[in-house]
Amino acid sequence: MTDLMHKAEIQQLVRAAYVAVDVPRGSGSVYYSAEQLASLPPEAVAWSFGVGNPLEHAQLAPGARVLDVGCGGGIDVLLAARRVGAAAACLSNVEIASIDIIEGEMEAIPLPDDAVDAIISNGVINLSARKMRALFECARVLRPGGHLCLTDVTIDERDLPPEVLLHPAAWSGCAAGAMAERALLRALARVGPMLPTGMPVDREISA
Numbered sequence: 001m002t003d004l005m006h007k008a009e010i011q012q013l014v015r016a017a018y019v020a021v022d023v024p025r026g027s028g029s030v031y032y033s034a035e036q037l038a039s040l041p042p043e044a045v046a047w048s049f050g051v052g053n054p055l056e057h058a059q060l061a062p063g064a065r066v067l068d069v070g071c072g073g074g075i076d077v078l079l080a081a082r083r084v085g086a087a088a089a090c091l092s093n094v095e096i097a098s099i100d101i102i103e104g105e106m107e108a109i110p111l112p113d114d115a116v117d118a119i120i121s122n123g124v125i126n127l128s129a130r131k132m133r134a135l136f137e138c139a140r141v142l143r144p145g146g147h148l149c150l151t152d153v154t155i156d157e158r159d160l161p162p163e164v165l166l167h168p169a170a171w172s173g174c175a176a177g178a179m180a181e182r183a184l185l186r187a188l189a190r191v192g193p194m195l196p197t198g199m200p201v202d203r204e205i206s207a
Contacts, residue, residue: 007107007129007130010127010129011129014127018049024046024047024049024073025046026045026046026047026048027048027049028048028049028050028051028075028122028123029045029046029048029075031050031051031052031053032048032053032075032079036055036079039079039082040075040078040079041078043073044073044074044075044078045073045075046073047072047073047074047075048072048073048075049072049073049123050072050075050076050122050123050151051122051123051151051152051153052122052123052151052152053076053122053151054076054120054121054122054149054150054151055076055079055080055083055120057149058080058118058120058147058149059118059147059149060080060083060084060118060147061084061117062083062084062085063084063085064084064117064118065084065115065116065117065118066080066081066084066116066117066118066119066120067090067091067102067109067111067115067116067118067119067120067141068080068090068091068119068120068121068122069091069106069109069119069120069121069124069125069134069138069150070091070106070121070122070123070124070127071090071091071099072122072124074090074099076120076122077090077099077120078099080120081099090102091104091106091109106121106124106125106128106134106137106138107128107130107133107134107137108137109137109138109140109141111141112141113140113141114141114142114143114144114146115141115143116141116142116143116146117142117143117146117147118142118146118147118148118149119138119141119142119146119147119148119149119150120149120150121138121149121150121151121152122150122151123151123152123153124150124152125150125152126152126153126178126179131179131187132187132190132191135187135188135190135191136191138191139191139192152178152179152184153178154178154179154180154181154184155178155179155180
């Protein structure tokens with residue numbers, strides 16, 4: 001479906017959808033424990049729109065450098081920072097105190113090769129018009145032996161009519177850009193060998 005719309009148009013649709021949210025309800029917070037939520041700023045919880053909890057499976061050692069691709073309100077990057085210390089970064093354009101913010105695009109991450117020890121991402125890859133490019137960029141900035149853990153939306157495109165998939169709201173709602181589960185697994189398998197160690201990428205998919 002990404003061939004039907006230009007990347008800039010998709011980005012604008014997604015931005016406009018989030019700007020239009022007047023009262024965030026923290027729909028993504030349901031994936032976290034009460035203890036985790038209690039330790040976070042209420043604003044971060046309220047602006048949580050993720051589709052899972054990548055921290056449940058992410059391998060984050062103390063002192064590790066972690067990149068959160070598309071951190072949104074910051075719920076995951078804040079939790080990650082507490083596990084590893086201060087060496088956490090967020091690829092976004094959202095200001096979060098005490099976290100290094102890197103403004104950029106997931107298809108062209110503004111970091112050098114082998115820059116981070118771990119990458120987390122929560123419901124963001126589906127928003128990219130160039131998903132393989134975004135995944136290969138993750139592999140590029142991940143150091144040898146590094147770890148990628150993501151949660152994302154998958155769909156059965158046979159169950160959605162074209163008028164739904166082509167509707168602008170479907171992109172911001174994560175439906176139009178979502179891949180079929182088998183396609184996402186194939187994409188991750190292609191990226192896995194590109195990691196410096198040749199090790200496979202951990203795969204967590206949240207429907």
